[in-house]
Amino acid sequence: MNKKKILLLTTILIFTLSLFACNKDTSNNDNGDSKESVVKTYKFLKVNETEIEAQEVILLNYFLEEDKKELERLEIPEDEYPGGFYYKELDNKETLKADENTKVTIIDVEEKYAKDTKGDRKYTFESFKDFASLFKTNEDLANRIYIVETKDGKVIKAEEKLTN
Numbered sequence: 375m376n377k378k379k380i381l382l383l384t385t386i387l388i389f390t391l392s393l394f395a396c397n398k399d400t401s402n403n404d405n406g407d408s409k410e411s412v413v414k415t416y417k418f419l420k421v422n423e424t425e426i427e428a429q430e431v432i433l434l435n436y437f438l439e440e441d442k443k444e445l446e447r448l449e450i451p452e453d454e455y456p457g458g459f460y461y462k463e464l465d466n467k468e469t470l471k472a473d474e475n476t477k478v479t480i481i482d483v484e485e486k487y488a489k490d491t492k493g494d495r496k497y498t499f500e501s502f503k504d505f506a507s508l509f510k511t512n513e514d515l516a517n518r519i520y521i522v523e524t525k526d527g528k529v530i531k532a533e534e535k536l537t538n
Contacts, residue, residue, distance in 0.1 A: 413521060414522055415431050415432065416428035418518075426469070428468055434450075474501055479496055482497040
């Protein structure tokens with residue numbers, strides 16, 4: 375073979391391999407589970423030891439740079455967030471899977487759950503079971519908005535998003 379044919383075949387081979395690499399589906403594995411985590415914002419409606427019934431929401435704080443950019447990207451007029459906060463309940467309601475490894479962190483302003491929050495007032499429940507038990511009797515936990523990270527169809531962590 376001459377050099378031109380070798381160069382042409384090598385180029386075609388590299389191009390073909392790069393197409394396969396670009397087309398590789400990384401969103402699902404054989405079980406249909408996500409390989410990467412997904413982050414969404416929710417209001418929790420019901421919680422038990424293994425599931426969270428949640429409604430997806432948008433909660434954006436004009437005073438946070440990241441949220442301000444999202445408000446601009448969504449082209450939400452300023453009159454829709456007069457106090458600096460934009461809140462909208464979306465139509466999506468989902469049942470999220472949780473287990474003993476699911477971490478829930480809240481902003482414990484009144485220090486109901488922890489005495490020493492190291493100044494930031496954040497409190498992470500010892501177990502998801504503890505959170506689920508308190509959620510049933512504590513309306514305060516139900517009135518919060520949570521940023522939820524899921525992976526492989528299961529909640530890894532939920533952290534309260536500050537609303538004021």
